Amino acid sequence: MRKPISTEQLLLHVQNMIPLLAQLNEEDWGMIVPLLKVVKLKKGTYFIKDGQVCHQIGFLYQGILRVFHLVNGKEFSSYFNFASRNPIVSAFESFLLQSPSSENIHALEDSVVITITFAQLQSLYEQSPRIQKLGRLMAEQNYLLAMERIKSLQFHSATDRYSALLKIYPQLINKIPHHYVASYLGVTPESLSRIRKSFE
Amino acid sequence: MRKPISTEQLLLHVQNMIPLLAQLNEEDWGMIVPLLKVVKLKKGTYFIKDGQVCHQIGFLYQGILRVFHLVNGKEFSSYFNFASRNPIVSAFESFLLQSPSSENIHALEDSVVITITFAQLQSLYEQSPRIQKLGRLMAEQNYLLAMERIKSLQFHSATDRYSALLKIYPQLINKIPHHYVASYLGVTPESLSRIRKSFE
DNA sequence: TTAATTCCTTATCATACATCAATGAAATGA
C-alpha cells in the first residue's frame, strides 16, 4: 500500500488477471490507460453503499472486498472479490442500469481498486469494436458466474456448498470472518459451525 | 400451428417482444432474416437435452417451454419460456461456451421457435457493430435476469417466492403442472400445496 | 497491556420443510 503503483505494473496486473483483455491492441490500451484511476479503500470503508448509483467499474489490485445486500435489516453476503480471484469490482446491476444500487461493497482489508467510469466505458465501446466485443464477453462471463451461483443455491445443500467452497478456495475460511461465509452459503453462523464440525 | 408463418409476421413479432432489437437498421435485418429458421416442437419433445451442445439460440413465437436440470436423478426446474414473457430460448451456458449442456429444454405445449445458429451469430457480430452491441445488451439482460433469480433464491423464502410469482404472473399456476412450479420454487409439491392453502 | 467488543462455538428448544403413505381428481391413451 505504501509504494505508488506504476502504470506498467498496473497494466501488467490487469492483463494477467483478466485473460479477455488479451484481445485488445496497443491502440485500445492507448485510449484506456489515461482514463484509469487508482482508488484506495481502508479496511471497513465502502466502494459503494446501497442507494447510490455505481458510476465506476473496477479491477481489484490488492485486498479483499465483500458484496452484500441488506434485506429487512438482515445482511446477505453475495460474493467476495479477491485480487487473485474474481477481481472485477462493481455493483454490476446498478452499473449497467445506472440506477440506485441494492448492493453494498465494503473492504474487509485495506484494498486498491483500478477504476473506469460508466460514461468513459460507453464512449470506448463506441470508439472501438474490440472494446465493444470485450463488453459483451465481460457480460457473458458475469452471466456464467451468476449461473454457477444459481445452480449452487438451487441444486445443492448448504453442506455441499461449503464443501465446494473448501475445494475451490481452501484458504478462504481463514481469511474471512465466518459469519460472512455463513451468510454467503445461506445459513446462520450457528449452522455453519455445525457443518464445519461435521467435516472434522 | 396450422398456417405457415410469414416472414413479416415473424419479424414483427420478434421486434415487438424484444425492445433491444429496435436498435437494428434495415441493413442489419437484411443480413439476419435469411438465416432464421422456424422450429416446431410438439408437446413433450425437446429443444435440447443435457449432454448435447446448444448450437441454436431462439425466440419463442408460440407455446411454453420448461428449462430444467437433472442432478442426482432429480429434476430442478430453472425457468419457463413463454411467448408473451421471457421469449429468448437457449441453453445459454452451452451456447456461449459451445460445450455440452447441463440444461434440458422441453415443450410443455406445442411450440414454435425462431432460431439462428451460434456460428451465424458470431459472424454477424463481426459484420455489424450494432449487432455486436446487441450481443452485449442481450448478455447484460441475461445477467440481470440471473441476478433476480439469485436474490429470490438467497434472500426470500419459498412462500415469498410463490407470492412474488403470483404477482408478476398470476395465470402461470393455471398453465403449468404444479410440481414443475414447486421445483422452480425449490420445494416439494406437497410443500407448494401447503403454501397455496395458506394463501386462501 | 488491559478493557471492551466482536466473534465462534455449543446447547436447548422451536419450526419449517421433507419424507412416506393414502385418497381422490384429472389427464391420457387404448
Place this chain on the structure above:
DNA sequence: TCATTTCATTGATGTATGATAAGGAATTAA
C-alpha cells in the same frame, strides 16, 4: 368410452436448520 396413469392434496412423522442464550476465544481500541 373406460381403464390406466399421472397429479394434487392431506395427514402423520422425522429431520435439518433457525432462534435464543451463554461461555470462551479472538480481535480491536484505549
